[in-house]
Amino acid sequence: MADSAQDRNLPASAKKQRRAREDGQLPRxxxxxxxxxxxxxxxxxxxxxxxxxxxxxxxxxxxLRFDNAVVTNPATMGERLTGLFGQALLFIVPLGLVxxxxxxxxxxxxxxxxxxxxxxxxxxxRFNPITGIGRLFDKxxxxxxxxMTITALLLGTVGYYYFKAHFGDLASLMLSPLPVAVxxxxxxxxxxxxxxxxxxxxxxxxxxxxxxxxxxxxLKMTREEVKQEHKEAExxxxxxxxxxxxxxxxxxxxxxAAVPQADLVVMNPTHxxxxxxxxxxxxxxxxxxxxxxxxLALKIRDLARESKVPVLQAPPLARALFAHVEVDQEVPAAxxxxxxxxxxxxxxxxASPRLALPAPVVVVPPELDPHxxxxxxx
Numbered sequence: 001m002a003d004s005a006q007d008r009n010l011p012a013s014a015k016k017q018r019r020a021r022e023d024g025q026l027p028r029x030x031x032x033x034x035x036x037x038x039x040x041x042x043x044x045x046x047x048x049x050x051x052x053x054x055x056x057x058x059x060x061x062x063x064l065r066f067d068n069a070v071v072t073n074p075a076t077m078g079e080r081l082t083g084l085f086g087q088a089l090l091f092i093v094p095l096g097l098v099x100x101x102x103x104x105x106x107x108x109x110x111x112x113x114x115x116x117x118x119x120x121x122x123x124x125x126r127f128n129p130i131t132g133i134g135r136l137f138d139k140x141x142x143x144x145x146x147x148m149t150i151t152a153l154l155l156g157t158v159g160y161y162y163f164k165a166h167f168g169d170l171a172s173l174m175l176s177p178l179p180v181a182v183x184x185x186x187x188x189x190x191x192x193x194x195x196x197x198x199x200x201x202x203x204x205x206x207x208x209x210x211x212x213x214x215x216x217x218x219l220k221m222t223r224e225e226v227k228q229e230h231k232e233a234e235x236x237x238x239x240x241x242x243x244x245x246x247x248x249x250x251x252x253x254x255x256x257a258a259v260p261q262a263d264l265v266v267m268n269p270t271h272x273x274x275x276x277x278x279x280x281x282x283x284x285x286x287x288x289x290x291x292x293x294x295x296l297a298l299k300i301r302d303l304a305r306e307s308k309v310p311v312l313q314a315p316p317l318a319r320a321l322f323a324h325v326e327v328d329q330e331v332p333a334a335x336x337x338x339x340x341x342x343x344x345x346x347x348x349x350x351a352s353p354r355l356a357l358p359a360p361v362v363v364v365p366p367e368l369d370p371h372x373x374x375x376x377x378x
Contacts, residue, residue: 010226012219020219027215029110031151031207035200036106037099042193044098052091059087110208143214151203158199162192255290255327259300260307262289264346267311268318273297275304276321276331278343285330286339291322310346312359317342320368338364 012020020026045052062084163170166188173181221229259265262275263286275290277283292300304311317338325331331339345360366372 007222008220010221010223012216012221013226013229015229016219016221016225020215025215025219027110027211028107029204029207029211031147031200032110032204033103033106035197035204036102038200039197040102041099042197044095046190055091059084110211139214143210147207151200154199154203155196158195159192162195166192251327252296255292256299256303258289259303260309262304262309264342265300265304265309265311266314266318266321266342267297267301268315268322269313270294270298272318272322273300274318274321274325275300275309276339276343283330285333285336286343287330288321288325288327291325291327293322310349312342312345314342314359314362316364316369316371317362319370320364323370324368334365334368338362 169184169188173184176184258277259275262277265273265275267273272293273291273296274288276286277289278286290300301311303309317335320335320338321331324335341360341362345357349357
């Protein structure tokens with residue numbers, strides 16, 4: 001059954017947010033971009049108004065100056081136009097680079113730096129008119145339309161009342177000398193522009209957290225998505241169980257394959273079986289190369305007998321080795337004496353195979369025998 005939007009009530013995980021960023025989906029505030037672009041552009045124009053005005057006057061005067069060489073040689077006009085175009089680029093290119101940098105920085109303030117080319121790929125589902133009509137009534141589009149409407153109303157209202165308050169001053173400019181009128185007009189326009197920037201800045205402060213909230217709401221997950229992501233991160237429990245079972249089977253096969261190389265198998269008599277091996281050239285102490293309980297213990301015993309490996313019934317030692325020593329680990333020092341006793345019996349048996357040597361009576365420290373350990377009373 002498909003998940004409805006109401007089922008998406010769990011916050012987006014870090015993995016889903018990272019995937020969204022890789023797909024080019026980030027929270028972006030257009031209002032912040034508009035505010036920064038207008039603010040920086042207005043500040044540049046105000047601070048550089050006089051030198052730029054003087055430069056433009058000189059450029060225009062140079063463009064309108066004609067002499068005999070220009071009239072008699074049309075190619076000179078092309079050279080002059082090329083020079084004027086190059087001088088104009090000296091102003092346009094730096095201003096464009098500054099505005100590009102401002103646009104990039106304003107975008108980074110909301111969504112951070114992100115490079116993704118997936119959004120440039122073709123998406124033919126956007127050509128579907130049915131889904132296109134559905135997107136017109138999408139929550140994001142409705143909020144964007146409402147925002148633009150409110151922004152236009154706010155800017156229009158503030159601009160109307162500002163110029164209404166300064167209408168008398170603007171009308172009096174017709175009676176003022178031109179330099180005074182230009183200065184007054186510039187001051188009035190700058191004041192109105194600054195007031196509109198304040199409105200845009202206040203609206204951008206609201207829009208930035210709003211866009212992030214909408215972005216996180218769009219990425220909300222269902223319980224099934226969370227479970228599936230957890231499975232992908234941790235691994236499918238069924239697959240992990242099968243892998244562990246396979247690993248146990250492989251370890252068991254390797255362990256059983258090592259039984260024929262053992263020097264001795266110690267048993268108890270059917271519950272536990274521990275295979276020991278000692279090589280004084282490569283080992284510092286005897287080592288457990290296989291162990292098992294119940295059916296596995298009987299399997300180890302049968303393999304040992306088939307391989308003519310001595311099998312000794314020594315319940316305390318078998319229990320102690322099974323409880324305290326893992327496969328491929330050396331025997332602890334506390335069991336050296338007991339293990340040395342049974343290995344000596346094996347070496348004597350090998351030296352005199354025809355003799356019926358009695359089995360040794362093995363004694364282990366009581367604290368190492370699990371049968372002697374009693375649960376503490378509470």
